[in-house]
Amino acid sequence: MDPTPLFEQVANAIAGRIERGELRPRDPIPSELSIQQEFGVARGTARRAVQELRDRGLVVTIPQRGTFVVERS
Amino acid sequence: MDPTPLFEQVANAIAGRIERGELRPRDPIPSELSIQQEFGVARGTARRAVQELRDRGLVVTIPQRGTFVVERS
DNA sequence: GTGTATTTGTTCGTATGTATC
DNA sequence: CGATACATACGAACAAATACA
Numbered sequence: 001m002d003p004t005p006l007f008e009q010v011a012n013a014i015a016g017r018i019e020r021g022e023l024r025p026r027d028p029i030p031s032e033l034s035i036q037q038e039f040g041v042a043r044g045t046a047r048r049a050v051q052e053l054r055d056r057g058l059v060v061t062i063p064q065r066g067t068f069v070v071e072r073s
Numbered sequence: 074m075d076p077t078p079l080f081e082q083v084a085n086a087i088a089g090r091i092e093r094g095e096l097r098p099r100d101p102i103p104s105e106l107s108i109q110q111e112f113g114v115a116r117g118t119a120r121r122a123v124q125e126l127r128d129r130g131l132v133v134t135i136p137q138r139g140t141f142v143v144e145r146s
Numbered sequence: 147g148t149g150t151a152t153t154t155g156t157t158c159g160t161a162t163g164t165a166t167c
Numbered sequence: 168c169g170a171t172a173c174a175t176a177c178g179a180a181c182a183a184a185t186a187c188a
Contacts, residue, residue, distance in 0.1 A: 005170080005171060005172090006171075006172070007171080007172085031156075031157060031158085032157075032158070033156080033157080041172080041173085042172060042173045042174070043173090043174085044171090044172065044173070044174090045171085045172060045173080047158085047159090048171090048172090050158095061158075062157095062158085063157080063158050063159070063179085063180075064156085064157050064158055064159090064179075064180045064181060065157070065158080065180095065181085066156095066157065066158085067157095067158090078174085078175060078176090079175075079176070080175080080176085104152080104153060104154085105153070105154070106152080106153075114176080114177085115176060115177040115178070116177085116178085116179095117175095117176065117177070117178085118175085118176060118177080120154085120155090121175090121176095123154095134154075135154090135185095136153085136154050136155070136183085136184070136185090137152085137153055137154055137155090137183070137184040137185045137186090138153075138154080138184090138185065138186085139152095139153070139154080140153095140154090
């Protein structure tokens with residue numbers, strides 16, 4: 001059955017916001033802390049979710065600044 | 074076994090000073106930097122300790138000014 | 147009035163340990 | 168055993184507002 005892992009659910013939720021245009025290119029996505037609070041997950045899980053979004057090429061992370069939606073073609 | 078977390082030990086130490094009257098209402102508690110140095114902990118741990126004291130209602134923090142012991146009844 | 151130091155706020159990076167499935 | 172998930176803890180960088188010399 002392999003339920004979808006939590007970090008992937010969180011990644012999907014944020015990816016949805018990007019696809020729907022709620023988050024647009026150059027916009028910051030929620031910080032790790034915000035993700036923790038909003039989704040009620042541990043920091044590690046929040047970080048893995050963001051990494052997932054990076055792996056999908058949807059966002060880029062700038063240390064100490066935040067993670068931002070990339071410009072798409 | 075769950076040893077008491079560091080941040081809680083630090084919070085307890087400062088709470089003790091308040092309870093013993095070493096720190097009185099309106100007095101500032103040690104700054105985050107002071108806590109780091111005095112207890113040999115990282116800043117994040119110092120901040121968590123202070124947050125713990127806030128959660129207990131023992132202190133209030135004023136940004137860019139400090140954290141102060143509340144008036145108690 | 148100016149510049150420096152202090153202090154809290156915020157963010158991401160990394161590592162370790164524990165528990166569960 | 169490996170992947171997932173939680174909690175703790177240290178580090179680093181930068182911002183912004185206040186305090187002080």
